[in-house]
Amino acid sequence: xxxxxxxxxxxxxxxxxxxxxxxxxxxxxxxxxxxxxxxxxxxxxxxxxxxxxxxxxxxxxxxxxxxxxxxxxxxxxxxxxxxxxxxxxxxxxxxxxxxxxxxxxxxxxxxxx
Amino acid sequence: xxxxxxxxxxxxxxxxxxxxxxxxxxxxxxxxxxxxxxxxxxxxxxxxxxxxxxxxxxxxxxxxxxxxxxxxxxxxxxxxxxxxxxxxxxxxxxxxxxxxxxxxxxxxxxxxxxxx
Numbered sequence: 001x002x003x004x005x006x007x008x009x010x011x012x013x014x015x016x017x018x019x020x021x022x023x024x025x026x027x028x029x030x031x032x033x034x035x036x037x038x039x040x041x042x043x044x045x046x047x048x049x050x051x052x053x054x055x056x057x058x059x060x061x062x063x064x065x066x067x068x069x070x071x072x073x074x075x076x077x078x079x080x081x082x083x084x085x086x087x088x089x090x091x092x093x094x095x096x097x098x099x100x101x102x103x104x105x106x107x108x109x110x111x112x113x
Numbered sequence: 114x115x116x117x118x119x120x121x122x123x124x125x126x127x128x129x130x131x132x133x134x135x136x137x138x139x140x141x142x143x144x145x146x147x148x149x150x151x152x153x154x155x156x157x158x159x160x161x162x163x164x165x166x167x168x169x170x171x172x173x174x175x176x177x178x179x180x181x182x183x184x185x186x187x188x189x190x191x192x193x194x195x196x197x198x199x200x201x202x203x204x205x206x207x208x209x210x211x212x213x214x215x216x217x218x219x220x221x222x223x224x225x226x227x228x229x
Contacts, residue, residue: 004156033216040122042203042221043157050214058216090156099164099207101147102217104156 003027006091006105013078013085013112021076021108023091029103030096032074036060037088037107046089049074050096078110086112115140115208117187119220126194127228134189134223136204145207146187147217148178152200160202163187174198194227201225 004025013019023032031050035043045058049068063082068074074093078085088109092102117138126132138144145164149157161172168180178189189202201224205217 006156035219040221043219045216048214048216056210056212056214088154092157099145099162101149101159101162102157104149104158106156107154109154 004091004093004103004105006089006108008108009106011108011110013110015112016080018077018079019110021078021089021091021110023074023076023105025072025074025093025103025105027093027103028071029093030071031094032068033092033094033102034058034064034066034074034076035090035092037090043090046076085110115144115206115218117146117204117206117218117220119202119204119223121223122221123224123226125226125228128196129193132191132194132198132225132227134202134204134225136187136189136220138185138187138204138206140206144180144187146178146180147205147207148172148176148187148189149203149205149219150174150200151203151222157203160189194225196227196229199225199227 007022033048034046044060047066049055065077090107091105094102147162148160151157161170163170163180171177201222203222204220208218
C-alpha cells in the first residue's frame with residue numbers, strides 16, 4: 001500500500017520543549033516538503049528537500065530543523081525557538097520533475113500547552 | 114515570484130447547482146497551475162493541473178478547470194455540486210526558488226459549502 005504517512009496525528013508539547021514530527025513515504029519520490037497550515041493563511045513552506053542529504057529553507061524556517069538521511073524519511077523538529085508552534089503540519093512528496101503534483105500525508109496537529 | 118490569489122474565502126452553493134471556485138495567477142513566463150482539495154483534518158488531495166495544451170482540464174471527482182490566459186485565471190468548476198464536495202480548495206502555481214528548485218506556491222484556500 002503506497003503512500004505517505006505522518007505520525008503522530010495529534011501531539012501536545014509543553015513550552016520550551018523540542019518535538020519531532022515524523023514523515024515517511026514509500027512512493028520512491030525524490031522530493032519532500034514540510035508545510036505549516038494556519039486558519040485563513042493557506043500553506044506556508046517550512047523546508048524542502050530535493051535529494052537525500054540536502055535540504056533548503058522555505059519561507060518560514062526559523063525555529064524548525066530537518067534532516068534527510070534516507071530517501072523515504074524527512075523528519076521535522078519544532079524547536080523551542082519557534083514562537084508560535086501550534087498549527088497543523090503537512091508533509092508532502094513528489095517525483096523530481098517540476099510538472100508533477102505533490103502527494104500529501106494526513107497531517108500532524110501540534111498543540112503547545 | 115509567482116503567485117495565485119483566491120478572492121473568495123467561502124463559496125456557498127445548493128446541491129445540484131453548478132459551482133465555481135475562483136483563482137487568478139501572476140507569473141512571468143508560462144504558468145503551471147494546480148488545484149487541490151482538503152477535507153477536514155486531512156492532507157491535501159490533487160484534483161487537476163494545467164501544464165500546456167487544452168484550456169479545459171478535466172480532473173478527479175467530476176471537477177474541471179478552465180485556463181484563461183487573457184484573464185490570468187484558472188477557475189475550478191463542477192456542473193452539479195454534491196454535499197460531499199464541501200471542503201477547502203487550494204489553487205497552486207509552480208514557482209522557481211533561489212537555487213533553481215521549482216516549488217508550488219499555494220493560495221489561501223476557499224471553503225466550499227454545498228447545502229442540501
